[in-house]
Amino acid sequence: MNAWTGLVFTFKSYYVPIWKHKRTRVFIFFSLLPLLITMLVYFAGISTGLRGTWQGEIYFSNFLAYYLQFFSPLLALFTGVSLLGDEIDDRTIIYLTGSAFPRFSILTGKFLALSSVMILVAFAGFLPAMLLTGMVLDRSAVFLETVNAGGVLALSTLAYCALFTFLGIFMKRAVLFGLLLVFGWENVVQYLPGLTQKLTVNYYVKSLLPNLQQSKGPFAFLMQPATPLAALLVLLFIALIFLFAAGLIFSFREYGSQTVND
Amino acid sequence: MNYLLRTENLSKWYGNILGVSDLSLEIGSGITGLLGPNGAGKSTFMKLAAGQLKPSLGSITIAGAKPFANHEILRIIGFFPEHDAIYQNWPARDFVRFNAGLHGLSVRQAETESMKALALVGLEDVAERKAATFSFGMKQRLRLAACLVHDPDVFLLDEPLRGIDPLWRIRISDLIRSLAANGKTVLISTHVLPELEHLTEEIVLIHQGKVFASGNVHYIRSLLDRHPHLINVISPDARLLAAELICRDPVNGVEIEADGKTLSLRTENRDLLYRELTRLVVEKKLAVEELSSQDDNLQSVFDYLTGRRL
Numbered sequence: 275m276n277a278w279t280g281l282v283f284t285f286k287s288y289y290v291p292i293w294k295h296k297r298t299r300v301f302i303f304f305s306l307l308p309l310l311i312t313m314l315v316y317f318a319g320i321s322t323g324l325r326g327t328w329q330g331e332i333y334f335s336n337f338l339a340y341y342l343q344f345f346s347p348l349l350a351l352f353t354g355v356s357l358l359g360d361e362i363d364d365r366t367i368i369y370l371t372g373s374a375f376p377r378f379s380i381l382t383g384k385f386l387a388l389s390s391v392m393i394l395v396a397f398a399g400f401l402p403a404m405l406l407t408g409m410v411l412d413r414s415a416v417f418l419e420t421v422n423a424g425g426v427l428a429l430s431t432l433a434y435c436a437l438f439t440f441l442g443i444f445m446k447r448a449v450l451f452g453l454l455l456v457f458g459w460e461n462v463v464q465y466l467p468g469l470t471q472k473l474t475v476n477y478y479v480k481s482l483l484p485n486l487q488q489s490k491g492p493f494a495f496l497m498q499p500a501t502p503l504a505a506l507l508v509l510l511f512i513a514l515i516f517l518f519a520a521g522l523i524f525s526f527r528e529y530g531s532q533t534v535n536d
Numbered sequence: 537m538n539y540l541l542r543t544e545n546l547s548k549w550y551g552n553i554l555g556v557s558d559l560s561l562e563i564g565s566g567i568t569g570l571l572g573p574n575g576a577g578k579s580t581f582m583k584l585a586a587g588q589l590k591p592s593l594g595s596i597t598i599a600g601a602k603p604f605a606n607h608e609i610l611r612i613i614g615f616f617p618e619h620d621a622i623y624q625n626w627p628a629r630d631f632v633r634f635n636a637g638l639h640g641l642s643v644r645q646a647e648t649e650s651m652k653a654l655a656l657v658g659l660e661d662v663a664e665r666k667a668a669t670f671s672f673g674m675k676q677r678l679r680l681a682a683c684l685v686h687d688p689d690v691f692l693l694d695e696p697l698r699g700i701d702p703l704w705r706i707r708i709s710d711l712i713r714s715l716a717a718n719g720k721t722v723l724i725s726t727h728v729l730p731e732l733e734h735l736t737e738e739i740v741l742i743h744q745g746k747v748f749a750s751g752n753v754h755y756i757r758s759l760l761d762r763h764p765h766l767i768n769v770i771s772p773d774a775r776l777l778a779a780e781l782i783c784r785d786p787v788n789g790v791e792i793e794a795d796g797k798t799l800s801l802r803t804e805n806r807d808l809l810y811r812e813l814t815r816l817v818v819e820k821k822l823a824v825e826e827l828s829s830q831d832d833n834l835q836s837v838f839d840y841l842t843g844r845r846l
Contacts, residue, residue: 279640283637283638287634287637291623291625291626294625364621364622364623364624365617365619365620365621366621366622366623368586368588368615368617368621369621369634369635369638369682370638371587371588371605372586372587372588372610372613372615372638373607373610373638373639374607374608374610374611374638374639374640374686375607375638375640376607377605377607380638525605526605528588528589528590528604529588530583530586530588530589
């Protein structure tokens with residue numbers, strides 16, 4: 275059977291069920307949270323005090339940090355790990371591994387369905403909240419900033435989804451390891467100068483968004499950003515390489531040995 | 537005969553635990569029963585044949601090809617797994633259609649074939665209902681529909697009649713027979729011999745991962761009949777019965793339980809004992825309240841054959 279047909283079939287089959295999943299609804303709520311806060315700031319009249327001030331800049335960079343350093347990795351962690359994890363837990367994995375399409379195409383189709391839904395989930399809150407925040411803070415290039423940051427958010431979610439899909443397939447307790455990675459390694463390494471910080475996804479995300487880079491404070495000197503083109507290419511490479519590795523493991527792994535009591 | 541499924545010295549271990557050991561089989565079209573107690577290795581064998589597991593040693597082929605992760609061969613296999621594996625939140629029709637699509641049917645084909653498959657198992661009226669709302673028996677029928685929707689050549693059915701009500705048991709048995717009549721290869725596993733007796737003459741007995749015996753159902757039945765039986769008789773005339781029976785040929789031992797009413801009879805010729813008992817009851821006008829055989833089941837046959845109990 276044709277791999278492309280398998281990919282398209284799997285994508286179509288999972289796209290709607292992923293939207294209907296409880297986990298997706300929870301993440302939609304968390305995606306909309308900053309929008310609610312921004313609306314509160316706007317309607318409570320606090321916004322005027324933030325315009326053109328350093329507090330306004332902090333508000334804006336925290337807003338971006340919420341989506342790019344907190345929401346996007348967490349969203350990708352819980353959904354990426356569950357890409358096959360749910361199928362294994364429910365024992366429905368046998369339908370995927372017993373399919374007449376190459377396993378690689380099945381995994382890629384489901385991954386693309388999942389990551390596209392998750393990018394849209396992130397956009398659901400991010401795009402309106404970003405535009406509103408721009409208006410609240412009276413930022414001049416708000417539209418351009420929204421397009422730029424939206425692109426980075428999509429790329430970041432894609433890269434993290436691939437990373438956590440791989441981890442979910444590769445190891446047990448991937449959620450725990452993923453949490454340590456997101457809130458431990460990815461954060462701590464930012465304060466280490468040199469090459470180490472290049473071993474995080476966050477580094478390349480930050481390289482694409484100057485607002486996220488620390489331009490003031492004691493650690494300002496530590497960030498040595500990559501060029502935007504290099505950061506873009508590396509994020510795409512991360513997505514591809516981890517998806518490829520996940521597909522490779524899935525293609526040759528046995529999934530029928532959960533129980534031997536037969 | 538054209539054998540679709542062949543195994544040669546097939547073995548599978550899960551770490552230190554043995555799944556199947558040194559199985560060499562040839563299975564052709566028609567129905568073959570895989571019979572064995574729980575833990576015998578039936579499901580492991582099914583998973584190996586369905587391409588879900590890799591052999592540790594030896595080989596298994598379907599239509600000449602190894603099935604593990606071989607999507608070309610998986611197209612001709614319909615696997616009904618033992619576990620209640622189902623997308624609970626999907627409507628029944630979506631689940632069957634999904635399986636049709638996974639086996640390469642076009643959107644239109646999947647649509648028509650899934651409704652046909654659901655009709656075959658009597659679920660066409662509830663096709664839009666979520667699987668989570670189904671009873672266990674209905675879920676079994678739904679999984680069977682998903683297994684046959686793509687019209688495979690080889691059916692691997694792991695305990696397909698478990699939890700199904702008597703009426704649908706008969707209908708599904710008829711359905712399985714009709715698949716075999718159409719030249720399909722059907723391998724069906726169970727630990728209940730009478731279930732298989734209605735379906736096939738060809739049985740493979742499997743125990744502790746090994747083929748214990750294989751062949752005609754009558755041969756398997758004779759193994760069952762020849763092993764020592766323990767028969768319980770509850771009678772108010774238990775002592776009289778015991779006295780009469782102890783001098784008769786088929787009886788090897790008699791024991792009267794503490795209640796004074798229950799007799800435990802040991803025999804190696806169950807049928808003869810039943811005949812003698814009936815004649816005695818009629819001749820001596822004795823009352824019998826209950827007659828039961830404790831070990832008229834597969835496990836006791838295996839225990840006997842493996843020498844665990846004599």
